[in-house]
Amino acid sequence: MKIGIDLGGTKTEAILIDHNGKELSRKRIKTEKNYQGTLNGIKSLVVEFENEFGLVESVGIGMPGAISVDSSLVKNANSIWLNGKPIKKDLENRLDREINLENDANCFALSEAVDGAGKKYPVVFGVIIGTGVGGGIIVNKKVLQGINKIGGEWGHIPLPNRTDLEKQHSNKCYCGLSGCMETYVSGPGFTSIFNSINNENLDSHQIIEGYHKKDNRCVEALDNYVDHLARGLSLIVNILDPDVIVLGGGMSNIDYIYENINNQLQNYVFSYTLRTKVVKNFHGDSGGVRGAAWL
Ligand SMILES: [Zn+2]
Incomplete structure (x- = not known):
């Protein structure tokens, strides 16, 4: 099972899929417009899924903006409270595992390439x-x-x-x-x-x-x-x-x-x-x- 999280400016959406891409569960919360609140929200989603379904194999997060190559800090995000923050490192510490983080347009393209219109x-x-x-x-x-x-x-x-x-x-x-x-x-x-x-x-x-x-x-x-x-x-x-x-x-x-x-x-x-x-x-x-x- 894999967890995917779409971190938006107003809502954070999360799904749990199996290896074939079948959706097992979906959750949505309001995005807190501050850094700590955003991190807590993401953690709560992962914890809820794992309490219900057991341990997952990976957690991936799509977000606006990018992670700077030089500093590993968020840049260009229109959710401005994320800019300048080491979100990957902080989430990995909170979730006690490695996570995958990617720009939201890349996530869209990947989804369509894997099992969508571009499959x-x-x-x-x-x-x-x-x-x-x-x-x-x-x-x-x-x-x-x-x-x-x-x-x-x-x-x-x-x-x-x-x-x-x-x-x-x-x-x-x-x-x-x-x-x-x-x-x-x-x-x-x-x-x-x-x-x-x-x-x-x-x-x-x-x-x-x-x-x-x-x-x-x-x-x-x-x-x-x-x-x-x-x-x-x-x-x-x-x-x-x-x-x-x-x-x-x-x-x-x-x-x-x-x-x-x-x-x-x-x-x-x-x-x-x-x-x-x-x-x-x-x-x-x-x-x-x-x-x-x-x-
Ligand atoms: Zn431009």
């Missing part, structure tokens, strides 16, 4: 398009972290060949760089571009609704969205050439993407034929927590 393929690129944008590279069911631990972080590469209009209507990225993919293909990026161009104040659901009612502005916004996605992913295809690209996160629920992205991607990659497929995730919201268990 038949050796090279899987998993993409999160939600509030933020992240990605993970999985080769033969293993996370390819990279020496800087930023392997797959395509959210902060610039959108290729930006037009003047696209430059004009994009926001500066919180990371300090400009033109980042995240500012175009995250949920907030998509809506903010639409509202800026059309002088509106709609949310993403209202824009999708508008598309179904054939509002030209919304149809155009979705066309542009798929085009932005295709341009960004073409870089991944040219460099990594994955078998499959699996999309997750809130924006991945838009069916329009899958009806158009594969044709659009073909226009931008350096190959007359494109065998890479862009597909929707299989595990839905459970990708992060399942991937953590497979670490």
Whole structure:
């Protein structure tokens, strides 16, 4: 049995799976917004599972941000009370065992590669398009972290060949760089571009609704969205050439993407034929927590 824990900013979700990936139990608690509280919460989940089911073989945790290569401290986490803390060491002391810790986008990608939409393929690129944008590279069911631990972080590469209009209507990225993919293909990026161009104040659901009612502005916004996605992913295809690209996160629920992205991607990659497929995730919201268990 394996425990997977998805440490989010507002809730911490945990599952217990067997060797075949069958879910045996699931628990969810509120994430305490302080460091000691977060550690205590994780410990209580592990203790509860083991009291009910017996000792487990491994504990894996997916979290936002990364562990600094130099200092082993958390960095870039939007759960800011974790930043600068030695979370791996502290959790290992509390749980009295080694644990696996990984960025949440890598956990999503791993989950889809092991027994999700990418299970038949050796090279899987998993993409999160939600509030933020992240990605993970999985080769033969293993996370390819990279020496800087930023392997797959395509959210902060610039959108290729930006037009003047696209430059004009994009926001500066919180990371300090400009033109980042995240500012175009995250949920907030998509809506903010639409509202800026059309002088509106709609949310993403209202824009999708508008598309179904054939509002030209919304149809155009979705066309542009798929085009932005295709341009960004073409870089991944040219460099990594994955078998499959699996999309997750809130924006991945838009069916329009899958009806158009594969044709659009073909226009931008350096190959007359494109065998890479862009597909929707299989595990839905459970990708992060399942991937953590497979670490
Ligand atoms: Zn950025």
